[in-house]
Amino acid sequence: MSEVRLAAEPRTEFGKGAARRTRRAGKIPAVLYGHGSDPKHLALPALEFARVVREHGHNAVLTLDLGDGNSELALTKTVTTHPIKNYIEHVDLLLVQRGEQVTVDVPVVVTGEPAPATLLTQELTVVSLQAEALHIPEQVEVSVAGVAAGTQIHASELVLPRGVTLATDAEALVVNIVPAPTAAQLEAEGTTTVEAGEPAEATAEA
Structure with missing residues (x-):
């Protein structure tokens, strides 16, 4: 699986309202965690991330550009999709290192x-x-x-x-x-089903 580079922005607002605003801006709320570090709350570009999942699956490995020349390698761990509208609601990312077994x-x-x-x-x-x-x-x-x-x-x-x-x-x-x-077996099963139903009909009539 190839490595994919994706821009990521820090999130400073939290909660359902903030998540909705993030999605309206064309981004996906995400959390990056792992290796004992504090979780980082991020926003990923929605269209680009959806294309990554479509082309590389839910185990895509991302190089996240965090700005100021900083980047992190992350495994897409959980992708939460809206059950009816089918858009991506949230992403959990796991911090990984090159050569690490996952x-x-x-x-x-x-x-x-x-x-x-x-x-x-x-x-x-x-x-x-x-x-x-x-x-x-x-x-x-x-x-x-x-x-x-x-x-x-x-x-x-x-x-x-x-x-x-x-x-x-x-x-x-x-x-x-x-x-x-x-x-013959299918026919026998059909016959058995009909025969099994006959006593019930008889009982109902009684």
């Missing part, structure tokens, strides 16, 4: 089609990984191309980039592939 949640993307007459269930959509701050993978891919029914893929079987280690439980089930039900 633990992050990364999406799992399933590729390929399993063998015919099978059903695929993805049990985990994200896994926790430990990686160097500037080399966080955007996603982890798992291929199920041609995989037969009865196959289970666990977290320990995921192929990770060099230098990246698994933080999720190694035995956690990621993908489960089972036989697809036959037409």
